[in-house]
Amino acid sequence: MLSDIQNRTDVENLVNTFYEKVRADATIGMIFNEVAHVDWPSHLPKMYDFWESILFGTGQYRGRPMPPHFKLNEHHPFKPEYFDAWLALFYQTVDELFEGEKATEAKVRAVNIAAVMEHRINQINEGATASLLHRDQ
């Protein structure tokens, strides 16, 4: 029987375990390792703050989650399978470690944020394609 996500230590465990899977993942690992060259000692605490804010309203996260992804997408356009891989790993990690209301909330928030992110990235990429097509007209 698993317990729910209860505090900052649980959030840190969730985030650390998730990004270990992400870094080793065949589909999205390379974005973190080779495209973004993520500085883990600064990225992970930001993600603890982000998830603590979402789940408990107590985190220190004051950033904007979307812009770094738009920037990444400029170097390396996001594909639908990146979101599928990200979400599958996130769900897997939550389910492996926790069970309860907060665990469910984490998954619901993740899928909602991913949907908004994917939608906005698709709009950007469709706009870029449209302007390329109309470039010579």
Ligand code: HEM
């Ligand atoms: C295809 C899926 C995704 C990929 C490949 C991805 C990749 C990344 C990378 C590489 C960074 C680090 C950027 C940097 O510091 O250089 C980042 C930052 C971040 N990501 Fe994602 N991400 C994805 C989906 C998500 C989702 C669904 C969420 C939220 C539920 C999320 C939340 C964040 C946040 C909060 C940051 C930190 C933003 C800041 O600097 O304040 N990401 N992401």
